[in-house]
Amino acid sequence: MTDLRAGIRRRRATTAWTAALAVVLGGAVTSCGPERSGREDKPSQGAKLAFKDPLGTSYLRYLTESDREDMTGNFDPFYVNLEASRASPGRGSVNARDIKVTVDLSAAKSVTFNDMKKEQGCKRSGDLVTCTPKNIASGESEHLWLFDMVVRRNAAKGPAGSMNVTVSSSNAPTIHHTTQLVIGAPLLTAREDGEPSPAPVEPGSEPAPLEPGSEMKLRPAFGNEGDVDVDGDLSVVVDVKGQATLSRQYSNCRYDKADAPKKAVCTIPGPLPVGAAYETDRPFTVAIDKTGRQGLITSTLYPAPNTPSSDLLPESAPRGTGAPVGLRPADGLRPADGSRYTPFGGDFAQGELRFLTTRRYDYQVNGLTLKGKVGDEISIDVMDEDGYYEGETYLTLPEGLTLKEAHEGEGDDVYCGYIDKRNRKVLCPEPHADHARLRVHIDKRVEGTQGTISVEPDPEHPDPDLTNNTAPITMEYVD
Structure with missing residues (x-):
């Protein structure tokens, strides 16, 4: 036993956002949750392809002149994440064959596309990039780096058009996705403690144990310290792990269960401007189990079109019964205000709150x-x-x-x-x-x-x- 413990290697904590500015397409194209641009043509014939977590909005780095002096790494890679599956249930693997990925660049503005990746068979002709990656077996996925993107000199920050992606195969239906390009990137932040009530926790101190069977209130708060606003709808995802559940409160939130849900996915109107911080204008109510010992509550913010499939709930998921939850201004975003906001390096941010009860x-x-x-x-x-x-x-x-x-x-x-x-x-x-x-x-x-x-x-x-x-x-x- 002693030798085993001595040989265990420990993992250092890492940032939750390690690829803030990479442009990634991919997850099943679905109408669940926030509206996404995706559709599928005609019935499948053996195999099925899907984008894995496609981004509705891709934020590109805005480059200063000093950035351009050394262009090493100063580009945004463009990926397509594809996932293959069988078109109908059964055993054995089916390959999606003769895959062709076409990217239409004609609607993009102020962006240079270069370095077409030969390993994916990528070639450019005018405004069309055509790639011919290898077959993908059902149950497998491929992270395909197709080309690089660089914002042009003197380009203005803000919307920069769109790119249309079409994927076809000789034995799978054709699928489509559109991603909107934005020059400049948000830098989203999350308030560290979630402002639980009744009493806020002093920085650096441990919260007092709660009583099993009691309730706590949570107001997630987020800010934007980047260089562009997040326009359009926002997704706030509240997830409860441990011996506690959420109340099914708000009509603009989907919940994973009708009774005693553990997760809420709320679509809230934006924008989230640069330099602003907002908290929810109504609290989320968390009910601790009568025999509850501990738990973790996470609150995550995404631009709604970029909400990953793992955090979405289907359109049929039960909704709350009360008025919609929204956002209101919050203090403390800047260090001069006594900031308690943690940056995550991209277009998502997550705050968390742990609790213990007297039943520890x-x-x-x-x-x-x-x-x-x-x-x-x-x-x-x-x-x-x-x-x-x-x-x-x-x-x-x-x-x-x-x-x-x-x-x-x-x-x-x-x-x-x-x-x-x-x-x-x-x-x-x-x-x-x-x-x-x-x-x-x-x-x-x-x-x-x-x-x-x-x-x-x-x-x-x-x-x-x-x-x-x-x-x-x-x-x-x-x-």
Whole structure:
């Protein structure tokens, strides 16, 4: 046990936004959530292609003369993220074949397009760029770098036209997407503590434990310290992890469930001007479970056309029953105002608020579902704020899996390790900056197999409920 703990490598905290200005297209073209420009032609014939998280608005870096003196890295790469799937359910892989990506540049303004990528078969003729990437197997995705973009000298900040992307294949329907170009980029920020009520938390101090069964109010706040306004609608996504739920309050918000939702996706009219900070004009109400121990509430802001598919909810999702939530001016954006806003380096920002209750010694664990097909190697965070946060976690793996421990050269990641390989017993070490990662290989299919995940109570404090210290690990096989 001691040797295992000593060999664990830890992962340093990194910024939540590592590619702020890259222009990325891609995710299934969908009408869910904020309106997006995407459509699909005629029924599929074997395979299906989709854009993965296409951007409705692409912000390009505005270059000063000093920036242009050294152009190394001073360009915006243009990517298309494509994902392939079977057109109908079934086993076995289907390739999307003879893929052609066409980008129409005729409506773009004040932008130079260059360095067509030969590895994707990209060529330019007039205002059309045509690329012929390799086939994509169903279940796979490709991140295709097609060309680079540079804002022209003396170009004005603001809207710069659009680009139309068409993707066709010999055995999949044609798909389309339009992205609007903007010269200059916002720099969105989020207020650090979310201003929970009743009493604000002093900077640097720990919030007082809350009572299980109580309510708390949350007013997310965001600012823009960039060089262009965010025009149009904004998306505010509130996500509750842990032993708490949201109230289904606002008519311009979709919720993941009608009763006791954990997530709200709200479309709020913009703009968010440069130099401004706004908070929601009505609070979100968070109800803590009667046996709740802890939780994490995140509040994320996106330009509505750039909301990733993972944060969207379908049009059919239940809405709130009350008046719409909006934005109102907030103080403290600039350092001179005593700023408590954290920048994220691009067109999204996220604030978070953790809470603990007086039931802090009720150590809890939630079950895990491992999903994949035979031959896959999968890696997941063992725990999140829904369960136990301090201390070690013990696992018994389902049959048919092999644990993959940490290897040399993997940086600071924290990985679980065997303590009894023969009986599939695993230890996941105490988390610090990050939770431990469980990495396994699916060797074979074993129907109905289950494992367990458990935590041990604090020996110095009574645990009021030992029944929630162990939960199942289940397998979900993908054909």
